[in-house]
Amino acid sequence: MTDRKPKNIFVQGAIAAGFVAASIQKHSTQTSIGAHSIFLGQVRNDVINNKKVVAIYYTTYEEMALEKMHQIRQDIFTKYPLTCMHVYHSLGKILAGEISLFVFTSSAHRKAAIDACEETVERIKAELPVWGKELFQDESYQWKENK
Amino acid sequence: MTDRKPKNIFVQGAIAAGFVAASIQKHSTQTSIGAHSIFLGQVRNDVINNKKVVAIYYTTYEEMALEKMHQIRQDIFTKYPLTCMHVYHSLGKILAGEISLFVFTSSAHRKAAIDACEETVERIKAELPVWGKELFQDESYQWKENK
């Protein structure tokens, strides 16, 4: 861990498609990039015991999550020759069909970008202290479990 | 191969970030989707023998490429539980920093979306009759080689 302040990855509410587009567009000046890999997590309208999930409400232990994300970022940059990496995770109520996670890696060649993106997503799901509460139509809820 | 007419994947010119955003946005009504994986190929400003690549000019054997892409699509849908797949490849002159390939897979869960996207990209690079001519500043060129 360096002394550098961890970057914030959390945004209130859903991640808009236009935000993803703006992120992509910003990279057009970085002409050493040959490949971008993007992962988007979208809230599913799962049916659990005949009740439909209408939204997920995300909370986090922000201080710990940002430190952990900083460490994941450093590990990934050490392992893969990336040009850049961007991660955004939603907090609050995200409706079914909306995007709650956006991971974006770029590299000169595709292998590094693709592998780094996948590994970052896996580590985020396994290691970031974030919790999703699945909200049903009838205002009951259950806690999401990652597979 | 079915009799169904292969979908066109080719677009003249670069793929705009806004086009990617519109594609993402369209999926917000498909609430059985939990994960999107996107690959974008961007033209690199490589320096070869002291000459800078300013653009790649793409051509294809379109009829054969569309048949092959149709077959790849069928293979990938057979292998992975995808909700949908979209592929766009640029033709003509694409400047360094612009996007020439857009592969977009969606699934209920991340593993299928990520693996299908990567496999589709690999197959496109290996199997589609498409050629890239790397154009230098001085108007000379060389033919691109895929690794």
Added chain:
Amino acid sequence: MKVNIIIFGQMVDVTGSSTLLIENVSTTDELVEKLHLQFPAMATAKYAIAVDKKMIRENTSITNNSMVALLPPFSGG
């Protein structure tokens, strides 16, 4: 000695609160013992403990300044 505990996710359903103040404990094992007495449902709950933002796996000393957190299984993304 008083230890401040912050609680997340489904563990809030178990303890009924997102913060707790527990007295007279100097290790995480002592803390867990007290918590289980106070909240019997914790015995069957799945959770990890972080001290000062690091997950702990063994019994760990805690002080007045320790930041102790109860973390149920993560489900981000």
Added chain:
Amino acid sequence: MKVNIIIFGQMVDVTGSSTLLIENVSTTDELVEKLHLQFPAMATAKYAIAVDKKMIRENTSITNNSMVALLPPFSGG
């Protein structure tokens, strides 16, 4: 018998044209032999042959209606 050939990518640099009409050939082996006589640089060029949009690996019969294509290594994406 005349066979129409379509030519792509760097093979156009070798033959100087993106289409060719070759007479008196009935198999791809015969075709390749004729082409190599006409364009000696083809001997060192890397290319595959497609007949009716399928890559061929063995000597294949061709007719007036065959669509023969010379395909250098692909470099899409």
